[in-house]
Amino acid sequence: MITRIWHGKTKASDADAYLDFLLKTGTKDYRATPGNIEVKVWRKIKANIAHFWTVSTWDNYESIKAFAGEDVEKAKYYPEDNNFLLEFEPTVLHCETFNVK
Template identity: 30%
Template structure:
């Protein structure tokens, strides 16, 4: 299994909207993809705003590429996310999952 780790930052006024976008729109679409194994979304307040870290899980790198494209490390930023985020990682990092719950 592959874990795809990515983060983005937003202002407090946009944080609830971004969280709702992830929960209600983006992650259900990702869950429907062949090879998707779920996702975790983590949120924390920082002095500069609110940071979100997403960990999406896929059965293989090929499944990640079905989501992200041939260059699997490129961030996938939907237009609604672009409106809500102040900054984000331009690239995701991928890890082989070696221990899981």
Template identity: 35%
Template sequence: MIAREWKCRVPEVHSKGFTDYLYETGIKDSSATPGFLGAQIFRRSFDDKVELTLITYWDKLESIEAFAGNDISVARLYPEDAVYQLEPDLSVQHYEVIERQFITEHRE
């Protein structure tokens, strides 16, 4: 399994709108690509901005290439990103997932 990590920053005022937009673009397009296994979005606030980290999970690098194009290290951006005053990372990181255990119930 491969994890693909992309980060961006948006002004706090655009956080909710951009997160919704991210679901409608990046998540929707990723999940429609064969080999997509799942996604997570992380959020953290600092000063007057929010940093969002999108991690998508894939079965193999070729599946990521089908989504991202030949150079999978380049971020896939969308035309309306500027509306949210997006400060995107222009590159992405890829990691081999070596542990993927999640606890699905609360243990006391």
């Protein structure tokens, strides 16, 4: 399994609106892609900044390609992100994932 982690920042005042946007777009697209196992959204508001992480688990890199395109390291953005995000990080983090029982 592979975990894909994306990070973005908004103004704290936009935190709830951006969370709603994430749940209606990106996370739905993750879940609709064959090979996606799970998606979680993490949020931390500190001072005037809201940090978001989407943490998605996938069967393999081929599954991630179906969502993100050939360059799986490149972050995927939506046009509406321009209304919220303070910057556009160019890449995401991928990690091998191991279940511990």
